[in-house]
Amino acid sequence: MTGKTTPMVNITGLEKRFGPEVAVHGVNLSVEKGEFVTLLGPSGCGKTTTLRCIAGLERLDAGEISIGEKIVVSAGKNIFLYPEQREIGMVFQSYAVWPHMTVFDNVAYGLRVRGFGSAELKKKTNYALELVGLDHLASRFATKLSGGQRQRVALARAICYEPNVILFDEPLSNLDAKLREQMRDEIVRLQKEVGITSIFVTHDQSEALVMSDRIVVMDKAVIQQIGDPKTIYANPANAFVANFIGVANLFEGNLSDRKGGNAAAKIDFGGALGVKELLANDVSNISSNSKIHLCIRPEDMELSTKKFTGELAKNSITGKVIETVYLGNFLECRVKIGNYEMIIQLDHFEQLKKDQSVNVSFKAAHGLLLSD
Amino acid sequence: MADTLAPVQPDSTWRRFFTQENVVTIVVGFIVAVAVILPLVVLLVSSFLVLDDMGFDSEWGFDNYVTLFTDRIIPKAMLNSLYVSSGTCLVSTVLGVSLAWINARTNSPGRDSIEPYNLIPFFLSPFVGAIAWHNLASPKVGLLNVWYRDLFGLDGEQYLLNVDTLWGVIWVTGIFFTPLVYLFVVGSLRRMDPSLEDSARTTGAGLLRTTLTITLPLVTPAILSGAIIVFVTSAGEFGVPFKLAAPYGWETLTTQIFTKAVGDDANHYMGATMSMVLGIITVLLIWVQRAYIAPRSYTTVTGKGFRPNVLDLGRWKWVAFGFNILYILVAVILPILCLAVVSLHPVWTAEIVPSDMSMNNYVKTLFWWEEDSIRAATDGIINSFILAFSGASIAMVLALVVSYMIHRTRGFGAKLLDFLCVIPIGFPGIVLAMGVLVTYIKTPIYATLWILLLGYITRFFPYGQRNIASIMLAISEELDQSSRMAGATWFTTLRRITIPLLKPGIFAGWVLLFVIFLRELSISIILYSTGTETLSVGVYYLANFENEALTSALSMTQTVVLLICIFIFRRVAGKEALTA
Numbered sequence: 004m005t006g007k008t009t010p011m012v013n014i015t016g017l018e019k020r021f022g023p024e025v026a027v028h029g030v031n032l033s034v035e036k037g038e039f040v041t042l043l044g045p046s047g048c049g050k051t052t053t054l055r056c057i058a059g060l061e062r063l064d065a066g067e068i069s070i071g072e073k074i075v076v077s078a079g080k081n082i083f084l085y086p087e088q089r090e091i092g093m094v095f096q097s098y099a100v101w102p103h104m105t106v107f108d109n110v111a112y113g114l115r116v117r118g119f120g121s122a123e124l125k126k127k128t129n130y131a132l133e134l135v136g137l138d139h140l141a142s143r144f145a146t147k148l149s150g151g152q153r154q155r156v157a158l159a160r161a162i163c164y165e166p167n168v169i170l171f172d173e174p175l176s177n178l179d180a181k182l183r184e185q186m187r188d189e190i191v192r193l194q195k196e197v198g199i200t201s202i203f204v205t206h207d208q209s210e211a212l213v214m215s216d217r218i219v220v221m222d223k224a225v226i227q228q229i230g231d232p233k234t235i236y237a238n239p240a241n242a243f244v245a246n247f248i249g250v251a252n253l254f255e256g257n258l259s260d261r262k263g264g265n266a267a268a269k270i271d272f273g274g275a276l277g278v279k280e281l282l283a284n285d286v287s288n289i290s291s292n293s294k295i296h297l298c299i300r301p302e303d304m305e306l307s308t309k310k311f312t313g314e315l316a317k318n319s320i321t322g323k324v325i326e327t328v329y330l331g332n333f334l335e336c337r338v339k340i341g342n343y344e345m346i347i348q349l350d351h352f353e354q355l356k357k358d359q360s361v362n363v364s365f366k367a368a369h370g371l372l373l374s375d
Numbered sequence: 376m377a378d379t380l381a382p383v384q385p386d387s388t389w390r391r392f393f394t395q396e397n398v399v400t401i402v403v404g405f406i407v408a409v410a411v412i413l414p415l416v417v418l419l420v421s422s423f424l425v426l427d428d429m430g431f432d433s434e435w436g437f438d439n440y441v442t443l444f445t446d447r448i449i450p451k452a453m454l455n456s457l458y459v460s461s462g463t464c465l466v467s468t469v470l471g472v473s474l475a476w477i478n479a480r481t482n483s484p485g486r487d488s489i490e491p492y493n494l495i496p497f498f499l500s501p502f503v504g505a506i507a508w509h510n511l512a513s514p515k516v517g518l519l520n521v522w523y524r525d526l527f528g529l530d531g532e533q534y535l536l537n538v539d540t541l542w543g544v545i546w547v548t549g550i551f552f553t554p555l556v557y558l559f560v561v562g563s564l565r566r567m568d569p570s571l572e573d574s575a576r577t578t579g580a581g582l583l584r585t586t587l588t589i590t591l592p593l594v595t596p597a598i599l600s601g602a603i604i605v606f607v608t609s610a611g612e613f614g615v616p617f618k619l620a621a622p623y624g625w626e627t628l629t630t631q632i633f634t635k636a637v638g639d640d641a642n643h644y645m646g647a648t649m650s651m652v653l654g655i656i657t658v659l660l661i662w663v664q665r666a667y668i669a670p671r672s673y674t675t676v677t678g679k680g681f682r683p684n685v686l687d688l689g690r691w692k693w694v695a696f697g698f699n700i701l702y703i704l705v706a707v708i709l710p711i712l713c714l715a716v717v718s719l720h721p722v723w724t725a726e727i728v729p730s731d732m733s734m735n736n737y738v739k740t741l742f743w744w745e746e747d748s749i750r751a752a753t754d755g756i757i758n759s760f761i762l763a764f765s766g767a768s769i770a771m772v773l774a775l776v777v778s779y780m781i782h783r784t785r786g787f788g789a790k791l792l793d794f795l796c797v798i799p800i801g802f803p804g805i806v807l808a809m810g811v812l813v814t815y816i817k818t819p820i821y822a823t824l825w826i827l828l829l830g831y832i833t834r835f836f837p838y839g840q841r842n843i844a845s846i847m848l849a850i851s852e853e854l855d856q857s858s859r860m861a862g863a864t865w866f867t868t869l870r871r872i873t874i875p876l877l878k879p880g881i882f883a884g885w886v887l888l889f890v891i892f893l894r895e896l897s898i899s900i901i902l903y904s905t906g907t908e909t910l911s912v913g914v915y916y917l918a919n920f921e922n923e924a925l926t927s928a929l930s931m932t933q934t935v936v937l938l939i940c941i942f943i944f945r946r947v948a949g950k951e952a953l954t955a
Contacts, residue, residue: 058573058577059576059577060573060576060577085576085581085582086573086576086577087576087577087578087579087580087581089577090579091577092577092578093573093574093577093578095570095573095574096570097568097570099568099570099571099573099574101571101575101589101593102593103592103593103671112575112578112580112588113578113579116578116579116580116584117579157574160574160578161577161578164578164579170577
């Protein structure tokens with residue numbers, strides 16, 4: 004928090020229950036003007052509920068949300084503004100383009116509601132339609148549009164009246180893979196061009212990584228980590244985040260010792276391998292002898308049929324190849340190590356046979372220790 | 376024992392054509408086509424036949440159509456029909472839309488348990504409803520008016536309500552047809568994607584504006600469809616105007632058709648001409664509905680289950696609750712209670728006399744083995760059960776084959792059949808009955824139960840067909856095809872795969888038709904003769920020639936049987952069957 008400007012959206016202590024079930028618990032988040040923040044998590048993690056609370060489509064049980072200068076909802080102060088009083092725009096998963104109106108009327112709706120005169124209404128609507136590249140379809144009825152076009156109408160409709168913030172509720176998940184990528188890039192381009200504050204909900208980690216200034220990872224109604232895409236990927240706060248963002252090899256163990264800037268983790272691999280001590284990057288926030296997860300990304304793993312030398316020799320473990328999958332620009336090799344299975348990404352194209360014995364290792368700097 | 380394979384003999388063209396599938400579909404298609412088209416063609420032709428003054432000979436001409444406008448009564452009757460239909464349409468639409476909105480979109484208390492009762496009038500006889508309301512609110516002997524006079528100490532000439540008018544017809548028909556609008560609209564409101572309204576709110580529109588510019592336009596097609604169905608159905612309704620309007624000087628088209636079709640000075644050709652008027656109006660409106668309104672129905676396209684937005688009415692929810700209860704009171708509870716009370720008295724004098732009460736009226740109308748039982752009533756019950764049971768069974772077999780042809784075969788036959796199934800739904804029963812009458816009057820089936828059976832099935836089998844079709848569309852055609860791949864014949868596939876899968880739909884359709892046939896009046900009243908009375912004709916007979924108490928007893932009997940059927944229907948078809 005820099006504290007130099009008031010955030011565009013500020014959420015404190017958000018709490019939402021559906022009957023006995025806690026949907027959102029203790030969410031605190033502030034979004035700066037012009038920022039693109041993504042709420043990411045598996046289904047049922049509370050991300051959509053959080054978004055709907057911001058929009059005013061759900062009441063909340065505790066907490067406070069402000070948009071721009073004004074508090075839009077506060078359980079303590081007994082304030083609740085209806086969605087139409089919050090100066091927001093929202094894009095829905097099901098597009099929610101009104102089938103009984105033309106594309107133009109759909110987009111102009113927000114301006115009409117706000118009482119814009121016809122000349123300015125036309126100008127602004129046409130500008131929004133141009134932005135999403137639908138100006139040639141203005142008079143078409145919404146039912147005659149494809150999924151991608153409908154989502155563009157929804158987008159134009161939301162930005163047209165320049166709201167304080169746009170809320171995106173998994174807007175790409177109804178589109179097919181190719182279109183999804185195209186729309187994703189388009190939303191990012193538009194967001195940068197218009198500079199509008201955006202909160203984007205998705206369960207797709209690649210969408211989150213590509214689009215966001217900051218990612219809010221949620222699970223089980225709680226925020227797990229907030230950070231920019233690079234931090235989230237490189238320094239996940241816990242095992243859930245590590246596993247949810249990208250692919251992670253995770254081992255459970257104990258932080259046994261600290262030596263020379265590195266931490267030693269005792270991992271029980273089981274079977275003939277038994278307990279092994281591996282060196283990882285030390286982190287100060289974990290005390291010795293506590294339970295940890297050791298996380299290594301597949302691209303940080305090394306594999307060799309020969310013995311490792313130097314630094315790599317210290318973390319060398321022996322395993323058996325399960326299978327190798329050719330993925331075009333690299334090989335993905337699955338190796339059985341004790342009771343664990345590891346995924347290792349290789350850029351050298353070695354001939355590996357099933358059940359072949361191999362050595363795997365990683366640099367201590369690449370071993371991330373995560374608290375339990 | 377030659378080892379070489381014998382060349383496969385190609386089937387002759389004829390053999391290939393006469394497959395089980397083709398033979399059955401052609402036969403059934405032919406039967407349906409004849410049953411539906413023949414009466415309508417004969418009706419059209421007959422409408423141009425002019426009876427001479429003696430009533431023996433006839434010649435071609437347009438005189439009947441001229442008479443429509445020059446007659447002393449008919450022009451007024453047509454106008455009255457228009458009033459009744461428009462009024463009914465308005466009453467049903469206002470009630471149906473409000474009730475649908477309350478049940479689908481508000482937090483009015485007890486919605487789940489109340490909702491099924493809103494649909495009960497749909498299954499009961501409007502004719503019986505008219506009889507009940509006559510006993511409730513006719514100026515002299517209506518219970519409500521008697522109580523009103525007692526309460527304020529007024530004399531016998533004064534009254535609070537008078538249903539023995541066109542307004543009464545509109546009121547009774549309106550409350551009985553409300554479920555038609557309700558069903559259309561409630562489905563549309565429930566299936567609407569809630570984010571359509573949410574996005575209007577987030578875009579800046581308030582609740583009222585969202586309702587007026589988004590919700591309402593989106594359900595308008597459903598409302599219009601319901602309204603048109605009500606307009607058309609009430610134009611063809613015979614029982615209510617017969618009971619509440621005709622005796623007091625207001626004739627309608629249907630009561631006039633009835634007069635021309637039955638009785639000593641019957642002129643079937645004139646009846647046919649009037650039927651043509653009614654038929655053409657309804658076909659036009661149904662065509663408008665199918666061609667212009669149904670395709671604009673936005674909300675029925677998605678099969679996705681939505682949790683609709685529910686509006687918190689605050690304290691007003693008790694008003695909504697009260698409104699719904701009031702509807703059930705006037706449409707179901709009051710009429711049934713009134714019938715029950717009246718039926719227990721030897722003669723109804725607008726006074727409840729507990730000491731006079733007995734079951735005598737039920738003995739007279741139900742116990743056919745008793746000496747003083749009334750034949751028209753007891754025969755009516757037996758005949759109606761025969762007709763309902765056999766009619767529903769035959770109609771469902773027909774419906775099954777027709778649905779199969781429409782949805783599982785392609786080509787000209789399928790389209791034609793689909794069209795043929797729409798026609799009877801469009802035609803009012805009394806019109807189709809006139810067609811059947813003029814077609815078969817000189818054949819041996821006239822004055823037998825067969826002609827009634829024919830009329831019933833022709834008019835109502837599309838209802839059963841729709842029931843089956845909705846399920847057939849939901850189950851994959853590949854299930855049938857796999858059976859054929861596995862080596863089963865078409866008939867075996869139908870028996871072992873298709874029919875078992877469709878069983879719930881078939882049975883629900885059967886019970887629905889059973890209910891419709893048990894209360895049928897418009898067709899029966901034209902086609903019955905002495906000895907082939909039906910239950911509703913029995914009620915008509917008692918209302919016309921006996922007293923209100925006896926009439927109420929038979930009406931009550933019919934109502935109880937129908938209520939039992941509704942209970943079974945909901946059990947079989949499931950809670951969702953009609954509430955959509």
